Amino acid sequence: MNEPKKNTPDRETGSPVTRAIHGIPHPDPHRALNPPLYQTSTYTFPDMETVDRVLSGEEKGYIYSRGGNPTVSRFEEVVSLLEKGEASRAFASGMGAISATILHLSRGNRTVHLPVTLYSGTRAFARKFLEPWGVPVRWFDPRPEGWLEKLDATLQEGDGCVFLESPTNPTMDILDLRELSALCRAKNVPVVVDNTFATPVLQNPLLLGCDLVIHSATKYLGGHGDLLGGVVTGASGTIDVLRGEEGSFLGATLSPFNAWLLLRGIKTLSLRMEKHTANARAVASFLAGHPKVRQVFYPGIPSHPGYSIARRQMSSPGGMLSFELSDARTARNVCDRLSLVGIGVSLGDPESLIEHPWSMSHRWIGEEERRAIGVSPGFLRMSVGLEAWEDLVLDLDRALG
Ligand SMILES: Cc1ncc(COP(=O)(O)O)c(C=O)c1O
Known part of the structure; x- marks a missing residue:
């Protein structure tokens, strides 16, 4: 041997x-x-x-x-x-x-x-x-x-x-x-x-x-x-x-x-995480500047409450982010209008995926409890994939517009 x-x-x-x-x-x-x-x-x-x-x-x-x-x-x-x-x-x-x-x-x-x-x-x-x-x-x-x-x-x-x-x-x-x-x-x-x-x-x-x-x-x-x-x-x-x-x-x-x-x-985890993170940074900064987005939840932006702890304990903020729109109807419409970003509950894949917790992962949790957790009707979670970030931003821009 x-x-x-x-x-x-x-x-x-x-x-x-x-x-x-x-x-x-x-x-x-x-x-x-x-x-x-x-x-x-x-x-x-x-x-x-x-x-x-x-x-x-x-x-x-x-x-x-x-x-x-x-x-x-x-x-x-x-x-x-x-x-x-x-x-x-x-x-x-x-x-x-x-x-x-x-x-x-x-x-x-x-x-x-x-x-x-x-x-x-x-x-x-x-x-x-x-x-x-x-x-x-x-x-x-x-x-x-x-x-x-x-x-x-x-x-x-x-x-x-x-x-x-x-x-x-x-x-x-x-x-x-x-x-x-x-x-x-x-x-x-x-x-x-x-x-x-x-x-x-x-x-x-x-x-x-x-x-x-x-x-x-x-x-x-x-x-x-x-x-x-x-x-x-x-x-x-x-x-x-x-x-x-x-x-x-x-x-x-x-x-x-x-x-x-x-x-x-x-074998490609490190490489993928670099690209997921670079894409998520681009998407987060686009969303943070969009008038229809109330708040972006991404530990890589300095306004995030966990920004400095994340910098201490993580080598980079990763490929997941969430953001909040005004209400459930607007959030669901954005999901429907996206053409590149798929609607799905999983994450970490090459394909970007979005989920509306109010209608999907948190559907079976009482409304009051959802709100207490921080999941409002307009809250969306996105797993930012490995596509060219320009295409993701364009897709989101069209869907939000
Ligand atoms: C943070 C986290 N932990 C655990 C799980 C459960 O993993 P699995 O679906 O492989 O059972 C998930 C699934 O979405 C998750 O997001």
Whole structure:
């Protein structure tokens, strides 16, 4: 078997660009540039002695792909490299990763602290499952001055976790991850960050003191709108237990083919994030100057309340933005009039997508609650794609006009 060259990118200092492209070289009998796709559900054993050694953990080996698969493992290793974590566990979707992680950390009915500004699916999971099952959920608002002190007053030693996003979906709030994790560490409460909007190229929550980082790999990691996936990264002790318990027995396992597509997508992640960000900056500055736009929510513009925190904890503000028009009818008309930008709930794809949370992602949340979250009837969220920014601005200009 061909030994890999000794040019493995350094976990601490190697550039994310190099890490994303090279990953961790593995031995391959054919010296193939790309990793093999192990499209198998199960693994066979030469004899019962090997069965005993593998099942007892004495020897490393795969048993059944719900528990582990070599292509999936390779994806997990690359995400660990990018997020600078010890280990990762992949899931069939972002929600698979989120639900398994929260269930794991809230075992024994430990309190879960959640911000009101949260991806609507995570919010629905808390409302439809955690709360009815009696898991204590404490909601906090991470926007008003002094929110950290308020949260601190409700945190108890032994609570399950604080789970949050930054930037938040869809309101684009920026939460100070370093301050939050210092505060939680003092009370021994793990902090879990959904880093989907930022990607590991723009933000590494573990380096800011957080305990676990989650991605909907469906979005920027895959980057082509052709798969669903999720992943959680952190200390190997936690990840190993998660892998063997919720990660195996809730059944939301990433398919080998999707892992293989993810490995391919990740190679261009840094490059794509540069272009997504450059395009989003151009679109945000166009929208900010448009008379019909009441407000633009993009952490790359100095008037954004989270601008300086974003500059501290992110290497760039990324490709997501939101903006507010006068009312729902105007917002829906703009969506209808756009010809290049598609109407769709997902994000992180080469194609720009717009969504009207009032009619789409937040449709099933009560009106009063939507407004409290910051989702007004005229609020639109845009995933700025990889097209020429001039075409996007032209499309928006026509639709707004
Ligand atoms: C921030 C965020 N987290 C998690 C998810 C859920 O991911 P998935 O759709 O892969 O389950 C989404 C989906 O839109 C998201 O935007």
